[in-house]
Amino acid sequence: MTVSSATLIEELRGKIKGIVKANEPMSRHTSYCIGGPADLYAEPADIEDIVTLLVESNRLGIPWYPIGDGQNLLVSDHGIRGMVIRLGKPLGYIKVDGVRVIAGAGAKLTKTMDVAMRHSLAGLEGCTGVPGSIGGAIVMNAGTKYGYVGDVTRRVRVVNSDGSVQDLTPEEVGFTYRGSGLQSGGRIVVEAEFELKPGSKEDLISMVDRLKRRRNMTQxxxxxxxxxxxxxxxxxxxxxxxxxxxxxxxxxxxxxxxxxxxxxxxxxxxxxxxxxxxxxxxxxxxxxxxxxxxxxxxxxxxxxxxxxx
Ligand SMILES: Cc1cc2nc3c(=O)[nH]c(=O)nc-3n(C[C@H](O)[C@H](O)[C@H](O)COP(=O)(O)OP(=O)(O)OC[C@H]3O[C@@H](n4cnc5c(N)ncnc54)[C@H](O)[C@@H]3O)c2cc1C
Structure with missing residues (x-):
């Protein structure tokens, strides 16, 4: 059975609430607008779908690759042998609880920063203008010299390759310059919690405006x-x-x-x-x-x- 055989697609479609496709051009999912087809492509609707996709992929011996918004990917013209699991809108929630902001892996990093700013919470503004999802931002420790997501991350929820769900501390995530221990694969980030500091909304807005202007001039x-x-x-x-x-x-x-x-x-x-x-x-x-x-x-x-x- 090839990875994208019709029987397999139907089987997976019957098991998850989200989307499953075969031969999906990755050029549709990367900021480069480049990339050949993934044999299998799934957009899970929730964490339960992710668990099912991992358990089924492991059972069938299908390699899997999580992606977010594809803002940091160069996908080969020959495409991807295995299953791409894209975390998007269904996991795009953002909640505020005091000085803590909790975001699903599919939420946009910039939107998460905007929500924090509207609540006068400081700490994510160094990520002004950095495109991509929260999942990608955690794995890549996205940010700039004015601040990285790893600086304010307190908890990261992942689904392990065996389907178990686990909360990791920042130390366990292992943030580095433009990276983290999660880059070695085997886990899917599903949620992150940030601990921010009360700030002045006006100061935050003017700092973000300044950083946006600077980016536009240099990039x-x-x-x-x-x-x-x-x-x-x-x-x-x-x-x-x-x-x-x-x-x-x-x-x-x-x-x-x-x-x-x-x-x-x-x-x-x-x-x-x-x-x-x-x-x-x-x-x-x-x-x-x-x-x-x-x-x-x-x-x-x-x-x-x-x-x-
Ligand atoms: C115009 C432009 C400007 C940029 N400027 C900056 C910048 O200033 N600073 C900066 O840090 N980056 C910058 N980037 C790079 C990019 O924005 C970041 O790396 C971003 O964090 C990628 O997020 P993504 O959701 O697009 O991840 P993707 O590109 O989809 O994936 C990146 C990596 O993370 C993994 N991944 C993604 N989601 C998950 C998940 N849920 N679970 C497990 N693994 C996952 C993927 O397997 C891959 O290895 C820029 C990109 C562009 C296009």
Whole structure:
């Protein structure tokens, strides 16, 4: 039985309340608007659906990959062999309880910050303008030098691969620069609790406005990209190194190193994943030749890259 066989799809559809599809183009679910088909694609309606999907995938030996809003993904043109589990709207709730904000993994990070600000709660404003879901934000420790989600996270609820539900402390999540221990996979984030501080709504609004203006000045807007492709090496700026290596504006196929922010590799309209990957590899080589440092990917490469690796 192939992963996407009709019998399997029908079986899964009968077991969960959410959506199950076969051969779903990942270009529909990534900010790059790039990516071949996932054999199986599911949008669970609730935590019970997630538990069922994991138990069934394990029983059938189907690999599974959780995603949020696809703002940090480069999916291969050959697609993904296995099941993509996308956490979206059904898990998009945001609740406020005193200084605590509790958000489902499918809630937008920016909306969560807005809700906190409306309640005069400070601590998430460093994430101004960072696109994506709460699930992705926890796994990636999203944020900026003005603050990361990991700084204010008190509890993360996950579904483990055996279907058990568990609450993790920040120490157990293991937040790092642009990452966490959850990146190794095997768990799906379903909820996060943030502990914030009472603040002045006016001050928060003016800080967020300032950060938005700054982002608009320094980063390309309205482009198909995944933000910064590479992590900053210790105390260094990847974008300055890429610029210094002469890669700014370089193109391969439809992919281009942004002339506004060199750590953004953008899809100018018709790029495929192999264009972006080839451009990223060429950029790494040029930076290595010039500075002796090999940049690490921040963007997550998902799917079948066998012809490249
Ligand atoms: C224009 C632009 C600007 C950006 N600027 C910034 C920035 O300033 N700072 C910053 O930190 N990031 C930035 N990013 C990157 C991106 O916004 C963050 O990494 C974001 O947290 C990704 O969230 P997502 O929901 O889109 O996750 P996805 O891209 O869908 O997934 C990212 C990773 O998290 C995993 N994942 C997602 N959801 C779950 C879940 N529920 N359970 C388990 N694993 C999960 C995926 O498997 C994958 O490994 C930018 C991106 C863009 C497009």
């Amino acid at each position: 390309p807007s309205a482009t198909k990209s995944a933000g910064c492709v590479f992590k900053n090496p210790d105390d260094l700026h990847a974008s300055r190194m890429i610029d210094g290596a002469g890669a700014k504006g370089m193109r391969i196929g439809g992919a281009e190193v942004s002339t506004k922010h060199a750590n953004y590799l953008i899809n100018t309209g018709n790029a495929c994943a192999s264009d972006v990957r080839a451009l990223a590899e060429r950029t790494r080589e040029m930076v290595h030749d010039k500075f002796g440092i090999m940049l690490d990917y921040e963007v997550k490469l998902l799917g079948d890259w066998q012809d490249v690796d």
